[in-house]
Amino acid sequence: MGRLERSALTKFREGGHAWWETAISDVHPGKIILRGEPIEHLIETASYASVVGLLVGNLRLSLVQARLLEAALVAGVDHGVRAPSIAAARMAATCGIPLNCAVATGINLLGDDHGGAGEQCMELLYETATAAAGDAKSLGAAAEKIVAARLGAGQKMPGFGHQLHKERDPRRASMLRLIDEAIAAGEIDGSFARAALALEAALARAKGPTLGMNVDGVTAIVYCELGLPPAAAKGLFCLSRGVGIVAHALEEMRSGARIKGPLPSGDGVKYIGPPEKR
Amino acid sequence: MGRLERSALTKFREGGHAWWETAISDVHPGKIILRGEPIEHLIETASYASVVGLLVGNLRLSLVQARLLEAALVAGVDHGVRAPSIAAARMAATCGIPLNCAVATGINLLGDDHGGAGEQCMELLYETATAAAGDAKSLGAAAEKIVAARLGAGQKMPGFGHQLHKERDPRRASMLRLIDEAIAAGEIDGSFARAALALEAALARAKGPTLGMNVDGVTAIVYCELGLPPAAAKGLFCLSRGVGIVAHALEEMRSGARIKGPLPSGDGVKYIGPPEKR
Amino acid sequence: MGRLERSALTKFREGGHAWWETAISDVHPGKIILRGEPIEHLIETASYASVVGLLVGNLRLSLVQARLLEAALVAGVDHGVRAPSIAAARMAATCGIPLNCAVATGINLLGDDHGGAGEQCMELLYETATAAAGDAKSLGAAAEKIVAARLGAGQKMPGFGHQLHKERDPRRASMLRLIDEAIAAGEIDGSFARAALALEAALARAKGPTLGMNVDGVTAIVYCELGLPPAAAKGLFCLSRGVGIVAHALEEMRSGARIKGPLPSGDGVKYIGPPEKR
């Protein structure tokens, strides 16, 4: 519980702060300023991804950097109707609530175990890169040690391995190609890409080749390279998978079916409680 | 209630359908296909906005069209901490729930009265364009008639006028400039831009110049020009204002303040119920 | 859109109101007053249902009336794991979000088509009772006319008929028995019970006996007899079905399974979009 040291009220009473303070937006009649940028300027010149970087991360991204962030957002847009977030949003869309509420239902499910691997992988990459301390030679050893410690403790390696895509996550190669290009162009440093590859190699030595980087791993590289904090990852995933959630909820809503549960019939449902009392 | 004619179960029992059907995504080991496009292809070549068009609207947008959609998404990203959606997300972020749940809280508030004007304005633009039937000369008269009918019935004109930006919504001119360029380039037809301008002119004649197009109006033009259905607007706004919601929730969460309500003290709160019973 | 005539800000600027006004609760150091009642008094003497009546409906219920409201809340507590609200809450519970967020997910789905029949049935009962104007003889004719109009327009009769319980909703007889006892004891007037029975009889004549009162119908009688507004029904259903949602979400969460979608495998999922583009 150390995360939240003080109540908002205690902090406020210490003085020096307004109740609502933000470095993000300043809005007045005829004016909307976002981190210093007039909205007109953003509308006419900025990509969605660069505005995400600006607002969420306080970043001024170059074109190549913004394109990399955009690719990461695109990579996670959808993974099919069986994902709990998508299915819940579709079910919500049949219950007579507005589309935005169905979308919120889906996003509410992108928690630690459904949408949290990006954040956890970022922490892992920061830890690995810090352990290697910028020394390429020590990177392999650092990765080896971290993998051994995690596996020894029976922990997962967030960002590596995928229940469905056991041989290769189809998003891995494309993202790594874009990442490599950005490194080659000097647009990003590459430390976190190297850290992730070192972890992947250490994992392959320890467990065989089935724990390759998944979508959370390759997008975590991008977010780390751009300097985003791990806590941002879950938010970025909301904007990424949010596209699929909107699309699926709208498709279901427009189908016109009412009150759709997970299954059409009783198959797959089993009561394991006490028998009927008479 | 006419909207949802049949229960999902009744429809399913009529046969010919799987319980979960989608034209959006097909996912198999090593493969993610979105409306026919392999995810690798989208990651390497597609902008976020073009993927939004593809998934949400089943659209294959040109570069200029995708850029227009992107500008519309950028236009609505944030309008300050006093918007209920942003404030609720920030309050949620102080209550010890994951970031995605704080984001979902904000998105849940983008309902008919907070995020619904886009959809309503699209319906208005479709109605106006249909009434004019592609005849430029009849457009002014059609707009005049529609405005008179709405105002006569004491109804609002969604997409026109803004409580704060009384003289001009700062997003209007930039968006219209991009729309004009796209029309000039033959990338969109322009019917809905003309319909919106005709409505704006009719409103100015009836009520003076304070009901110019707002952000919902200029983005509704884009969505209509691209052929999106009105029902999609609320979903697109989730992805647009979602950026601000993520940014604000994250900023509040990282500030470390706990349990933040709307106001620091009792000021502004009034009990109007019966006195204490003794 | 006529429902919400003015923005909160416009209303506030007209003066005479605080921004936050409530007749429900007044809280000061050492004191919590709810509609005039000290919380101590409620804790020691009031049932949950009577506090629901007090806070939600500003009602001071007698013991029998509170017991009737309690029975209505109990009647709707659960209807199995296949209901979208329950299934979505259970899926949410496997995604690594707190229990309250899983519960909120389920409650978010209790919209017009999943939890709205109570409100719609209350409106129907108020309409029927008003049409009969307290005249027992004209009640049958009024019900007949309303049923004919609804069925003629292809509309549903909210509160009557059930997709699963085609012969009899198991909650009907028990609730009617309690309602009858309360009428006999002079605790409620009985007008709305009579209106509901008249509608049921008219429906049986028109469509046969398969559209008996369902749980929404019998609870709507109670809410009308106690003088609650139709708009309250959806809120009461949140507290009623909320019990099942909490129980199911907790059961799923304690099972320890992670990321549970609607179905275990691809069965029941069908892609109907364009083939993979190569």
Next chain:
Amino acid sequence: MGRLERSALTKFREGGHAWWETAISDVHPGKIILRGEPIEHLIETASYASVVGLLVGNLRLSLVQARLLEAALVAGVDHGVRAPSIAAARMAATCGIPLNCAVATGINLLGDDHGGAGEQCMELLYETATAAAGDAKSLGAAAEKIVAARLGAGQKMPGFGHQLHKERDPRRASMLRLIDEAIAAGEIDGSFARAALALEAALARAKGPTLGMNVDGVTAIVYCELGLPPAAAKGLFCLSRGVGIVAHALEEMRSGARIKGPLPSGDGVKYIGPPEKR
């Protein structure tokens, strides 16, 4: 991540389980069985609190025990409009979404820092009672030790102290009176009441009398005495504070004001970002 050992799919593939399994409810045409009890029986004989005990905790409570659980649910129903959960629900109610979605918004905020103290206090009481091992003489020492350890580590004591009710939480004495009566009647054992009082006394010795039991403390006693698991506490609070959330959301919705943010004007809002770029 240890909490969720296996994916739902992995567990399912090991065999022996249906995808949807529950010991809570079994629903068939004409029949609703809840933990073995026909719904008719519950409607006619069971209080809301006893059904909460049955469904959420698989408990068969006596009348006195159910009354104690009911008092705990009543104790937390509301704490005014400034609580983030209540304010967010009221703001949601002005945004044009259904009442249930406004209620879900409020419940989504009852997270670890807003609605989590009950669960944390239950863990503390279980820890204290276990440390004392049923030996009344060792209880004081155990409490002393636990308090010293927590305070020494700069941690909070969940269930003790209240930001507003500094001298006494008005819910403490009433709840303790009911708890004492239940102990005297042999309906509960009293171990957890004694543990809580021992902790309170140790806290008073360490920090003075301002950290008396709060509502989370006295309700945690009840939940422990009845044998509920700590994980249930957040769910019970949803049903308790849910009453206030429903009442406040409905009051705000019926007021007819549209788009209500936290504050009427710019007062209390401060932009601390970079100046406008020109």
